[in-house]
Amino acid sequence: MRADAKKNYDHILEVARGVVTEHGSDASMRDIARRAEVGLATLLRHFPTREALFEALLCTNLDALTQKAAELETSNSPGEALESWVRGWVGFAQTYQGVVAMMAAAHTNPASALYASCAAIHSASARLLLRAQAEGKARADMNGDDLFALMTALGWAVDQPSFVSRADHLVHLITSSILTTTSNSDAKTVTG
Template identity: 40%
Template sequence: MATSTTGTMARPMRADARRNHGRLLAAARTAFAEHGTDASLEDVARRAGVGIGTLYRHFPTRHALMSAVFQEAVTSLITRSRELAEAERPCAALVEWLGAIVTHAGEYRGLAQALMSTCRDESSALARCNTPLREAGSLLLTRAQSTGSVRPDVSIDDLMQLTNAIALAAEQSPDDPHLADRLLTLTLRGLAVSSPADAKSSPSGD
């Protein structure tokens, strides 16, 4: 059952509130897809057939609305990280997951920039949405580092910021559909350990 987005012990919503909540999320997805994450919240409310006050009762801030809209994608990414945690090639698993993060961050115009700007702002609803992603990615990174194929000084926060930056660069270069893949490849080469024994290793495989 849906609950309010405010408070850790939120009461279950009434039926009409649940309907409004669902309409707002659907309207926000459409508005964000058409106009990016800076889309007018008044427009979102209008599309949902409710007043702006109703929108703010459900989602006190833009980031709270964004967090709710992207929750399904976040859940999918976390589920995929758990599947990849059992992969035979830990480094390849990490690479696949980071590629999925880039795709997610680039799904809506403005999302990558918002993720970058709030990554260390724990008061932001959007940043709190990223916490489980960092935890999921950290497990994949640690496993890849344990094989000696990824440098030990790489942190999951570094990787999350890099993937967001790649998504932002791709967003700003719409005429180059392969830019994100190229940048991700270049970035991942920098993850490889530099010791002679591992010189033949690369982040594209173990």
């Protein structure tokens, strides 16, 4: 990419980040182009679809989240790693309003620009779950798809203004239902 094109690309992304933070995943592509002081055609040349724009916006966050999963696989006990992963996901989900719904839709669509990121998150989740299951720390009757669905549901819930203040409690409820034992003294063993 030429230097001027790269500068334009970076500027559009910076402006888009602000607009999306303000308006969530429903942010207007026209509004982003207007605020970036470029034509809509220029925006679409860099980001031909809304999903392509979100992939570019989210790749840093998603790469960091996937890297966190790799670190958790070796540094924490399996149950703590899984709980920390879910908490990290919720933090990510609260970054941009509506992004979880986009990722849930892209999860099974290989043509989506977000598919690779969703696959990476799904894979990392499944590895952490399998590790916890192998140690007897997580329910044996669930798989990576189940965990991704629960994380997506939790991400959607904390995206709603009425549930934001309950995010920590909701994470605790979900992880308590997944883990057979938890690090919290008030949690009880989950059965079947």
